[in-house]
Amino acid sequence: MTTTSFAPAFVSGDAARAVFVWTDAIRALQSAYARPIPPRSSPPRTVAVAGKTWLRTLPAVPVGGRYYGAKIMGMAMGAATPGVEYVIVLFDQQTSRIAGFVDGNLLTGFRTAATSAAALDRLAPRGSARLAVLGSGLEATMHTRAIASVRDLNEVVVFSPTRERRATFAAAVTRDLGVPARGAASAREAVEGADLVLAAARSHGEQPLLFGDWLKTGATVVSIGSTIPEQREIDVSVVERCDIIVCDTLDEVLEETGDMLAAHAAGIAFRDKSFGLDQLMSGAIDEPLQGARTRMYKSVGSGLQDVVMAELILDKAIEAGLATRLPIEFETKR
Template sequence: MVSTNDRRTAEGTEPEPQQPRHYSEEQILESVSPRRARKLLEATLAGGFRPEEDPARDNVAAGEGHMLLMPSVLGEWSGIKVATVSPGNPQRGLPRIQATYLLMDTATLSVRAFLEGNSLTTLRTPAISAVAADHLAPRDARTLVVFGTGPQALAHIEAFAVVRDFTEVVVCGRSPEKVEVAVEHARGLGLAARAGDAQDVRSADVVVCATSASEPLFDGALVPDSACVVAMGSHEPGARELDAALMGRAQVVVEDAATALREAGDVVLAIEDGTLCEESLVPLADIVTGAVAPATDRPRVFKCVGMSWEDLAVAVGIVEGSENDDV
């Protein structure tokens, strides 16, 4: 009998397996700018990928929270994000959401990279929101109203500042201290900024909702017909940031209808309330490719919950490490 080692010697030495690279938060944020992340996602949709092809994320109860398993395949690359959500962690001095990403080549399913998952999420979520806002927001948008003061709120301010020339950013939040930090963050980007409240949506061109709220943040009737609203804070069917009245009068754009009907409380609850119908949901891919035109006579709402393909598209951009900021 010929041993495995003898066979390898007779047939030629097999190549040493490639060692996976590890990407820290700092390396991830240095590798891909918010602008490039947006363009990576937009190019994926414009290239014909349909988010409905993505597997549904698996939600597993654990402890006082849950684990999320998010696999995806895009051509020669495959990957999975393992994320955990533990609501009590902030009181422990720990992040509410923690995550790790494994990137593999599709041909052999060998792991090529491990990426710190929270920073990947912080990068890709505002990037998909910015793709939507770039297509749905008024070209002359000047006022951005942001609900929330956490990492996603700050990242959305940075990502949205690239797609429109805002002259004012208004930050709304429960903690005056955290609001002031967010205001200073916006000012550090060269934007005029101030603290505000729910009434400021009256003059908003773009509204971003990036909170952990389970009830509507403002009266949807106050939102101008010309405005674009992005809600990304919830991925649970029983929680919403936007009221049913706004969802009913708006053109509602989602990453994928089936995903929204499973996970987006803003959509699910508005349908239950009878103001929104499932058939009216517009896939973001149709907006990007021009198959459906943005409405001009009513608000445009983009409700996102985050999908696996978004993590994969940005992770590939990080690993491929292009120095060119264009796709």
């Protein structure tokens, strides 16, 4: 064993927020997914569970990137003050050493929204658009800003069960983005007539929030709220209505999310019209995309997104002098 003098860097959530730019993140993800993705370079997430404690890992080795690594998150639900903390550990392909640690809490929201916008940018027709938002939390907030960076929004209409939250969300959109925004009294009212539909909030009781007959022909749907078998967000009629479905992690979305499992149980055929995000970005599905009227992007998240975002943020934070060099050393096994 030999000891390295290489000091890894730490990037806090505040530093990540200071250097993050939506367009840079979206371009980085589009570039990453346009490259060939070897089958084992971004494997499915793994979860270790014992009692009320769980630990999840999402590893990835992006093709063409300098860094590789994994996001790790965990929670001991029996703790006095339970909560989830996230960290992305980056290794340097040039040295094989640990290069840095990035706080993954805010980054997870950034990467999910940026990936959705990267997909929507290729899926949705160009031009001014009305956006319907189901949900008013962090994911809905970040997605609205990410989508606004790739499309000219003429109106944002939000539905959330609480009137005050709808009003607060709409006011923030107008203040931050300069886009007219308002709340709607129902999900259907928000969605009908919308060009873009963001589903970013599961309902209480895991009942679907979005139905296919609400969607106008030509609408593009982004669905991010159902990521495991027990969760529901969209009705099976949405799956049936969409002519093309793009998934960030194809098999995981189709086989391990509650919405798609419900559609399968209802006898709806969707495998032949479902494709991977890499196929969208590489141009491999340009022909079926041209003939599709109603389109959907559905995601569960992946380590590839985490590592691509962490690399971008680490580099920017170091350049801006906002990364903290840690007074630690790791032993290197030769």
